[in-house]
Amino acid sequence: MVNVAQLRKLKNLPPQEPDFLRRQVDSYYIDRVAPWGGGHIMIGRAPGEDAVRLVSNDYLCMARHPEVISAQCEALEKGDSALLMAAVFLHGDNPQARFERQMAQWMHAESAVLSQSGWAANTGLIQSIAGPKVPCYIDMFAHASLWEGIRSAQASAHPFRHNAPEHLESLLRRHGPGVVIVDSVYSTSGSIAPLSDIVSVAERHGAVIVVDEAHSLGTHGPEGRGLVVELGLTSRVHFRTASLAKAFAGRAGIVTCSERIAEFLKYTANPAIFSSGLLPHELAGLEATLQVISRSEDRRRHLHRNADYLRAGLSDLGYNLELSEAQILGLEAGPELATMALRDALEARGVFGSVFCAPATPKNRSLIRFTVNSELSPAELDRVISVCAEIREEVDLASWPSTRRRRHPPLAAVANA
Numbered sequence: 001m002v003n004v005a006q007l008r009k010l011k012n013l014p015p016q017e018p019d020f021l022r023r024q025v026d027s028y029y030i031d032r033v034a035p036w037g038g039g040h041i042m043i044g045r046a047p048g049e050d051a052v053r054l055v056s057n058d059y060l061c062m063a064r065h066p067e068v069i070s071a072q073c074e075a076l077e078k079g080d081s082a083l084l085m086a087a088v089f090l091h092g093d094n095p096q097a098r099f100e101r102q103m104a105q106w107m108h109a110e111s112a113v114l115s116q117s118g119w120a121a122n123t124g125l126i127q128s129i130a131g132p133k134v135p136c137y138i139d140m141f142a143h144a145s146l147w148e149g150i151r152s153a154q155a156s157a158h159p160f161r162h163n164a165p166e167h168l169e170s171l172l173r174r175h176g177p178g179v180v181i182v183d184s185v186y187s188t189s190g191s192i193a194p195l196s197d198i199v200s201v202a203e204r205h206g207a208v209i210v211v212d213e214a215h216s217l218g219t220h221g222p223e224g225r226g227l228v229v230e231l232g233l234t235s236r237v238h239f240r241t242a243s244l245a246k247a248f249a250g251r252a253g254i255v256t257c258s259e260r261i262a263e264f265l266k267y268t269a270n271p272a273i274f275s276s277g278l279l280p281h282e283l284a285g286l287e288a289t290l291q292v293i294s295r296s297e298d299r300r301r302h303l304h305r306n307a308d309y310l311r312a313g314l315s316d317l318g319y320n321l322e323l324s325e326a327q328i329l330g331l332e333a334g335p336e337l338a339t340m341a342l343r344d345a346l347e348a349r350g351v352f353g354s355v356f357c358a359p360a361t362p363k364n365r366s367l368i369r370f371t372v373n374s375e376l377s378p379a380e381l382d383r384v385i386s387v388c389a390e391i392r393e394e395v396d397l398a399s400w401p402s403t404r405r406r407r408h409p410p411l412a413a414v415a416n417a
């Protein structure tokens, strides 16, 4: 007679889940996934060959750029021994230090510190600069990695209303100097932060400011240097961060800061100490990408032209894109079941966006994000617009909370009035 433990071993089954773990996982399947009536909301159908994909953050189509690929291949073939270790062990001049200097110079900053991802850059920065109980004033739509940094610093989060400098000011008055944290371009709606006003408020109250430029570095500003450079705020913003997995199409993150703080970050940010750094071919690819990006005015122009065209077309159809000012367009169906209906209607017609739901958005503000890139053709954009026109009744656009929130009626409605 075999007992249960022997049977598990015989059948190569994993160990039994203790109660606390079973409850935790049950709540995912029962409370989260079951109301979706099958699979996870993120999983729709697979795109076919001719699908229009509006999902990648490779805004300037850098991933396949021949100069980037050949720089990566050359580094791999050269076989420079990859130092598989955390960045804290890097000494002297090295490829990472060289790329950091290039990025700092390009972004008009004194110094830059590279990390493994935008997530690592943000969590490591906030964890290092905000001690326990330091007030952190964060836009309520700021990226989750910035919230995670506050959590790991055990600092106090004081969220302010999205893009509302006056609300930020009232919180600063109440809680005193601390760290003000915003994104330059918000990743679900494509809204742009009123950076000049936010910086002025932060300065008036002696606060430090962190701007996450993940969605503006490479795409905005002179030669793609970002919005802080474009607005002439470099000497007033203490820290800029960015994921280099967007326009740079790599796997890395960056923080700009003063030289003094750069050293402090390199030896205090947990991802720099406890997680391995980048590989030589990744650094070579990023260096080549920087060269290409800084002379990619045409790509930037195409990107913004494509985004403007799609935004105008969808807006005329009645979709509320009033928040979007950049290459991110959020079709906010609201409740998750409405977003699933939208996902299915789009995908059935060969248009693929990304589902954003809780925890990336508030529970009742889920949406499909369309991410525009510089190489989308006019025919592809027209196809997206005509699909969105065709599905309006099927997805019940008129009943979406975002449609009812719209301040300005679509132009077509004005013309027909």
Ligand SMILES: Cc1ncc(COP(=O)(O)O)c(C=O)c1O
Binding pocket: 117, 118, 119, 120, 122, 143, 145, 183, 187, 212, 214, 215, 242, 243, 244, 245, 252, 253
């Ligand atoms: C605003 C913002 N910051 C940080 C990140 C994290 O970047 P990464 O994917 O490089 O970890 C993202 C990615 O989704 C983002 O949108």
